[in-house]
Amino acid sequence: MLPVLVVHGGAGFIPKERVQMSCAGVQAAVRGGYSKLQGQGSAMDAVVEAVTLLENDHHYNAGLGSVLNAKGEVEMDAIVMDGRYLASGAVSAVRKVANPIQLARLVMDKTSHLCLTGEGASQFARSMGVPEVPEESLITEYARMRWKKNLAADANPVECQMGKMGTVGAVAVDAEGNIACATSTGGMLNKMEGRVGDTACIGCGGYADNRVGAVSPTGEGEAIMKVTLARLILFHMEQGRSAEAAADEALAYMKDRVGGLGGVVVVDPQGEWSVRFSSLQMAWAAAQQRTLHYGLYTGEHFTKNIDDPN
Numbered sequence: 001m002l003p004v005l006v007v008h009g010g011a012g013f014i015p016k017e018r019v020q021m022s023c024a025g026v027q028a029a030v031r032g033g034y035s036k037l038q039g040q041g042s043a044m045d046a047v048v049e050a051v052t053l054l055e056n057d058h059h060y061n062a063g064l065g066s067v068l069n070a071k072g073e074v075e076m077d078a079i080v081m082d083g084r085y086l087a088s089g090a091v092s093a094v095r096k097v098a099n100p101i102q103l104a105r106l107v108m109d110k111t112s113h114l115c116l117t118g119e120g121a122s123q124f125a126r127s128m129g130v131p132e133v134p135e136e137s138l139i140t141e142y143a144r145m146r147w148k149k150n151l152a153a154d155a156n157p158v159e160c161q162m163g164k165m166g167t168v169g170a171v172a173v174d175a176e177g178n179i180a181c182a183t184s185t186g187g188m189l190n191k192m193e194g195r196v197g198d199t200a201c202i203g204c205g206g207y208a209d210n211r212v213g214a215v216s217p218t219g220e221g222e223a224i225m226k227v228t229l230a231r232l233i234l235f236h237m238e239q240g241r242s243a244e245a246a247a248d249e250a251l252a253y254m255k256d257r258v259g260g261l262g263g264v265v266v267v268d269p270q271g272e273w274s275v276r277f278s279s280l281q282m283a284w285a286a287a288q289q290r291t292l293h294y295g296l297y298t299g300e301h302f303t304k305n306i307d308d309p310n
């Protein structure tokens with residue numbers, strides 16, 4: 001059953017005209033990450049590759065295409081975690097980098113800290129030779145349109161959030177049984193400047209432990225943080241639940257207890273995996289034994305050969 005890689009493109013509602021590209025993007029990302037797993041790449045290499053591809057795809061709320069904060073600016077959060085040593089790296093409210101997930105990995109690999117934020121994260125990026133990109137280069141017409149719409153006097157903030165929740169994430173187990181996760185996001189539309197969401201916080205926006213499994217969540221960040229969603233799911237798995245049962249229990253708890261919707265991709269050390277969400281949709285794709293699995297709505301689960309281009 002190993003290796004395995006599971007990718008998501010964010011829980012929420014995807015407007016009709018964006019459905020096809022959202023589904024295509026997660027499949028391309030899972031192909032890219034899986035090819036690492038089939039070479040010499042580790043689980044960490046695979047999740048970072050998959051998330052980098054999704055950050056570079058403007059249909060998702062991460063890297064290029066991130067939602068804008070209340071001031072019309074891009075501030076991004078990202079996290080990686082390596083289940084071998086419980087090593088983790090994250091950045092929060094970071095600006096002007098094309099691939100926050102790669103910066104999060106550098107925080108893990110090159111510092112003794114778990115999370116760098118704001119200007120400190122930018123300084124660290126410069127010191128590591130990560131190129132600074134113009135903020136404009138991360139902003140799409142679509143993101144600007146949604147931002148403006150939400151500022152209008154008659155805006156419905158709930159509806160505006162619903163249209164664009166495409167945080168991206170991945171979990172993987174490599175052939176050696178090592179487990180990793182990665183999550184990246186532009187956060188919530190029209191968030192306050194300096195807002196840090198679940199994605200940058202260990203145990204909330206991601207967790208990986210070789211002994212239990214890994215989770216990458218998406219959804220309403222403040223709700224995810226209140227229930228420490230990623231770690232809560234792994235807790236249920238430690239108590240003997242399957243990845244699927246653990247995810248369902250934790251998502252139901254989050255809905256009942258704090259009224260939050262979201263979605264997760266989960267793996268366990270044997271390569272059992274699960275995709276669960278309480279939102280209307282979540283674009284996802286998985287690769288295992290050269291089969292590509294994918295879906296968008298609850299209960300949808302299609303398969304094809306990974307070499308099939310369509």
Ligand SMILES: NC(=O)C[C@H](N)C(=O)O
Binds near residue numbers: 164165167185186197
């Ligand atoms: N789209 C998302 O998943 C949003 C993200 N969880 C955040 O609150 O920052």
